[in-house]
């Protein structure tokens with residue numbers, strides 16, 4: 308296997324607080340890799356560094372062999388490195404289907420020039436985008452609420468919609484930050500199933516930060532444990548759960 312994300316010796320401090328300490332991780336192509344660790348271990352900071360949302364102090368990040376250190380998030384988006392975002396306030400007034408249709412970058416219809424000079428092409432592209440959005444919304448199990456305003460969807464349905472938005476572009480790697488938080492068990496089952504299908508059927512690689520250990524256990528292999536900004540241990544969920552250092556630092560030593 309080859310690493311689609313390769314983080315090498317990254318350091319990051321906020322003021323005097325060193326949050327990421329000589330941290331190196333590899334996310335193998337086609338894997339669903341979990342990233343866990345105690346509160347404050349640096350998981351979100353590392354995510355933000357990989358996603359281009361936060362500059363690092365030193366070290367390097369590679370995407371499929373190409374260095375992407377400190378590249379902006381929109382450039383990484385075009386390269387297929389995506390993270391899910393909460394539905395922005397202004398998008399909550401659009402329907403679920405419209406939210407999906409807003410995603411594709413570089414639509415000819417977005418440019419006045421394109422709309423004026425190439426109306427037939429614009430209409431054709433819009434029809435294609437709509438068709439894709441209809442397929443995606445069925446895929447994520449939200450076909451029955453496609454005309455609901457996104458702001459009226461339940462927390463779990465919004466998470467499914469966020470996942471659906473990654474399918475509107477050619478994603479290669481998706482970073483999921485605590486996607487299970489606040490989602491009921493039934494919808495969580497749908498989310499897990501959809502993540503597995505995206506991985507199996509479309510070849511998505513996932514890097515997943517999650518506090519929900521059931522979800523990590525069902526979904527992720529390998530699991531990376533981060534503590535104080537560096538990798539404590541990496542392995543299968545069974546290996547992690549039986550590692551004395553992890554039990555001590557993360558799960559809490561049994562009395």
Ligand SMILES: Nc1ncnc2c1ncn2[C@@H]1O[C@H](COP(=O)(O)OP(=O)(O)OP(=O)(O)O)[C@@H](O)[C@H]1O
Pocket residue numbers: 321324326344345346347348349350351352353
């Ligand atoms: N923008 C910031 N400015 C200053 N300190 C920050 C900033 N972002 C994070 N930190 C600090 O960095 C440390 C790591 O935070 P981070 O959010 O990366 O941890 P985490 O592992 O994701 O934690 P949690 O599981 O609680 O979400 C914390 O001590 C946090 O207070």
